[in-house]
Structure formats: structure tokens, C-alpha cells
Amino acid sequence: MTTLIVGGGWSGLAAGVRLSQQGHKVHLFESARQLGGRARSVDWQGLAVDNGQHLMIGAYRQTLSLLNDIGADNARLFHRLPLNIDIHDPDYPSLRIAAGFGLPWPLSLAWRLWRDNDGSCLAQISRINLLARRFQAAQDISVASWLTQADQSHRLVRQLWEPLCLATLNTPIKEASAAVFARVLSTTFRARSDTDLLIPRLPLGETLPRLAEHYIRQHGGQIHLQSRVENIEIEAGRVTGLVTQTGARFDADNIIVATPLAASRALLSNHLSLPDCGSFPIATVYLQYPSSCRLPAPVTGMSGSLSQWLFDRHELRPGLLAVVISGPGEHEKMTKDALLAQVAREIRQQWPQFPAMPEDGLVIREKRATFACNVDIQRQRPNNRTEITGLWLAGDFVANPYPATLEGAVLNGEQTAMKLMDHVNASR
Numbered sequence: 137m138t139t140l141i142v143g144g145g146w147s148g149l150a151a152g153v154r155l156s157q158q159g160h161k162v163h164l165f166e167s168a169r170q171l172g173g174r175a176r177s178v179d180w181q182g183l184a185v186d187n188g189q190h191l192m193i194g195a196y197r198q199t200l201s202l203l204n205d206i207g208a209d210n211a212r213l214f215h216r217l218p219l220n221i222d223i224h225d226p227d228y229p230s231l232r233i234a235a236g237f238g239l240p241w242p243l244s245l246a247w248r249l250w251r252d253n254d255g256s257c258l259a260q261i262s263r264i265n266l267l268a269r270r271f272q273a274a275q276d277i278s279v280a281s282w283l284t285q286a287d288q289s290h291r292l293v294r295q296l297w298e299p300l301c302l303a304t305l306n307t308p309i310k311e312a313s314a315a316v317f318a319r320v321l322s323t324t325f326r327a328r329s330d331t332d333l334l335i336p337r338l339p340l341g342e343t344l345p346r347l348a349e350h351y352i353r354q355h356g357g358q359i360h361l362q363s364r365v366e367n368i369e370i371e372a373g374r375v376t377g378l379v380t381q382t383g384a385r386f387d388a389d390n391i392i393v394a395t396p397l398a399a400s401r402a403l404l405s406n407h408l409s410l411p412d413c414g415s416f417p418i419a420t421v422y423l424q425y426p427s428s429c430r431l432p433a434p435v436t437g438m439s440g441s442l443s444q445w446l447f448d449r450h451e452l453r454p455g456l457l458a459v460v461i462s463g464p465g466e467h468e469k470m471t472k473d474a475l476l477a478q479v480a481r482e483i484r485q486q487w488p489q490f491p492a493m494p495e496d497g498l499v500i501r502e503k504r505a506t507f508a509c510n511v512d513i514q515r516q517r518p519n520n521r522t523e524i525t526g527l528w529l530a531g532d533f534v535a536n537p538y539p540a541t542l543e544g545a546v547l548n549g550e551q552t553a554m555k556l557m558d559h560v561n562a563s564r
């Protein structure tokens with residue numbers, strides 16, 4: 137019997153690949169014109185850019201191994217760089233975080249923190265690292281309270297922890313879950329290679345979405361684009377099929393719903409109670425400067441400004457920068473032109489050799505980029521197996537140790553597929 141998957145983001149695709157790999161037939165329904173969901177490519181005057189500049193790290197083991205299994209050459213897909221980031225601030229000296237080399241891990245990191253910054257930074261970051269490993273997840277508090285308890289200076293909160301919390305949890309520190317943040321820190325700094333930065337060299341749509349589509353089709357699966365699922369049919373506590381917006385009906389014993397939390401809530405409102413955790417936006421500002429303009433590093437942080445993380449995308453097109461602004465803020469109310477002008481001003485303050493304005497610019501606002509990773513979020517996230525027989529959940533919001541990330545989405549897709557296969561095998 138065919139398994140139906142609703143949603144062609146990275147989670148639904150991961151589930152589709154793993155099911156196909158084990159000989160299960162898959163039909164995947166995606167409401168948009170293309171696959172990829174919140175990590176997809178969009179066309180900007182003939183150039184494929186991403187709906188949001190994404191960054192992966194070496195610790196994304198599930199994603200990298202899935203890509204490897206479907207024939208990706210990860211070295212071609214990603215620019216892999218050792219951790220080496222400067223975070224600039226108008227009021228403080230720049231902070232440098234580098235993985236270092238020549239010494240065993242984590243001594244190399246500690247040595248670089250001490251050498252590049254000062255002893256107080258090293259002491260404070262080491263304290264957080266230790267506390268992160270010991271964090272009692274059951275007693276969650278906000279990241280802001282946790283940092284206060286851990287005696288972190290105003291400088292480190294503003295220049296390091298706040299930007300890092302926004303980059304990983306996309307949630308302001310006063311609301312963000314310290315349990316999830318502590319978990320992210322301890323996972324990221326487990327080994328030197330885990331801290332590597334992986335920047336997609338190709339548009340995101342050319343990575344997992346294209347390869348997974350090919351893999352699923354090659355294994356006899358079908359992918360239906362522009363097919364919004366309107367209804368999941370459930371009779372006597374078990375799924376029987378689904379209906380798309382055109383009225384087409386598909387029978388199934390097993391359906392995986394891998395849509396974003398709000399969409400899953402809407403689709404399943406008559407059958408399941410899913411949490412309403414809210415969401416936060418992410419804006420990506422693309423600025424096209426003359427081709428000679430380059431940032432000193434592929435990734436640079438900024439604090440005390442609207443711009444948070446700057447990516448030099450010259451591999452995509454010389455002179456192209458992508459600036460990421462995570463979470464809520466005053467930028468949400470700014471017009472496109474005002475936001476572009478403000479970001480360009482902040483770039484010029486730091487690098488006066490850049491022109492006052494770029495030649496061209498694009499602002500992409502994802503209003504519901506991620507679920508809000510608030511205090512106690514881990515108690516609210518649902519499991520992939522539901523009380524309705526044959527109804528399974530995937531997507532980044534389903535329970536896992538991570539915030540809304542590609543890794544969490546892939547992990548959930550794969551785990552849902554595995555549990556579904558175990559269930560099918562056990563009931564044969």
C-alpha cells in the first residue's frame with residue numbers, strides 16, 4: 137500500500153527518501169510550485185537565490201548523511217569552513233570565535249578565545265559551556281535568565297549570546313528556551329568538525345530538494361506539485377485517505393503530514409490538538425554591489441545593529457551579499473527601500489570602501505519562518521506517532537532536541553519513516 141506524504145519541505149522529502157529506500161511506494165503532495173518549503177530557491181532577475189540565507193554546521197549529521205545516500209557530493213554542494221567568525225559592534229571591540237588548530241579540542245578553541253579576545257571572555261564562555269552540558273531540561277528558563285545566572289557580561293550577551301540565540305532559535309533571549317539553547321551549544325561544540333560552517337554553494341533548491349525528488353521518482357514514487365491537500369479522511373480512528381484542492385481522492389492506510397505547525401493545525405483541527413506556539417519571522421536582504429566589493433570573510437556577525445549575519449555570496453554572483461535579520465523587530469515595519477538603506481549604512485560604517493548604496497537589492501521576508509522556541513517548548517512538541525492509526529507527523533516542530541532547523545526537519549522525517557515502517561512490518 138502506498139504511503140502518502142503531505143508537504144515537500146526537507147522533512148517530507150527525508151521521509152520520502154527513507155521510505156523509498158526500503159521499497160515502500162510514496163506519493164508526495166506539495167501545495168507550492170516547487171519543492172523545498174522554507175528552504176527553497178527563488179528567482180531574482182534570472183539569478184536563483186534562496187528564500188532565506190541558510191547556514192548549516194558540521195554537526196548536521198543526519199542531513200549530510202541523507203544527502204550522501206542520495207548521491208550528493210557534499211564537497212561540491214557546500215563550502216565547508218573551519219569556525220572563524222568576527223562579530224563587530226559599534227560600542228565594543230570585535231569579538232572573534234575561531235576553532236583554532238594545532239591543539240586538541242577544545243583547547244584549540246580556548247586558546248584562540250584567549251588570544252583573540254581576553255581572559256574574561258574565555259572564562260565566561262567556558263562557564264556557559266560547562267553549564268550547557270549540565271542543564272536540567274525539565275527546569276527550563278529563558279535564555280536571558282540563564283545568562284544572568286551564569287554571570288555573563290553585558291558585552292558577551294549583546295555581542296555573542298543574543299545573536300547566536302537569534303541565529304539558532306530565532307527567538308528573542310527573553311522568551312527563548314534555555315534548555316534548547318544549551319542543547320544547541322553542547323551539540324555544536326562537541327567536536328571541532330561539528331563547528332565547521334557549511335554554506336551552500338548552489339541555490340538550496342539544487343541540493344536536497346532536487347536530489348530527493350529524483351531519488352523518489354527513480355524508486356517508483358510520485359510527486360504532485362501544486363497539489364494542496366484540503367482534507368485528511370479519518371474513519372473509526374484510522375486514516376483512509378486524503379483529498380486535494382481539485383477534489384482528487386487518494387486512498388491510504390498511512391499518511392505523513394509534514395507541513396509547518398500552523399498548516400498541520402489547520403489540516404488536522406478536527407482530529408488532533410496540536411500546540412499553538414506562535415512563530416517568528418526572518419528577513420534576508422540581498423545587496424548587489426559592484427563585483428569588486430568583497431567582505432573580508434564568508435560569514436561575519438554584527439551586533440548593536442539591525443544587520444545580524446552577513447554572508448559574502450560572490451560564488452553565486454560577484455559583489456552579492458546576503459544579510460540575515462532573525463526574529464521580530466523594528467525592521468518588520470520598514471519599507472523595502474528603508475530597510476535596504478539602513479543595512480547598506482551599517483555595512484558602510486564597518487567597511488567604508490563599500491558604496492553608499494548597492495546597485496540593486498531584494499528583501500525577502502518570511503513572516504512565519506520558524507515556530508517560536510519559547511521556554512517549555514519541549515513539553516509542547518508532539519510525537520511523530522499520533523493516536524489516530526496510520527496518521528503520522530513530521531516537520532521541524534515535531535519533538536526532537538533541536539529548534540526549527542534543517543537538521544531537525546530531516547531527523548523528524550527520517551524517524552517518522554522508520555517508525556512507520558516498523559509499524560507496517562509488525563502488523564504484517
Ligand SMILES: Cc1cc2nc3c(=O)[nH]c(=O)nc-3n(C[C@H](O)[C@H](O)[C@H](O)COP(=O)(O)OP(=O)(O)OC[C@H]3O[C@@H](n4cnc5c(N)ncnc54)[C@H](O)[C@@H]3O)c2cc1C
Pocket residue numbers: 142143144145146147148165166167168171172173174175187188189190191192363364365366394395396399403418419420502504505506530531532533540541542543545
Ligand atoms: C528565512 C529562513 C532562514 C532559515 N535559516 C536556517 C538556517 O540557516 N539553518 C537551518 O538549519 N534552518 C534554517 N531555517 C529553518 C529551516 O528552513 C526549516 O526548519 C526547515 O526548512 C523546515 O522544513 P519542514 O520540511 O519541516 O517544513 P517546510 O519547509 O515548511 O515544508 C512544509 C511544506 O508543506 C507544504 N504545505 C503546507 N500545507 C500544505 C498542504 N495543505 N498540502 C500540501 N502541501 C502543503 C508547504 O508548501 C511546504 O513546502 C530557516 C528558515 C527560514 C524561513
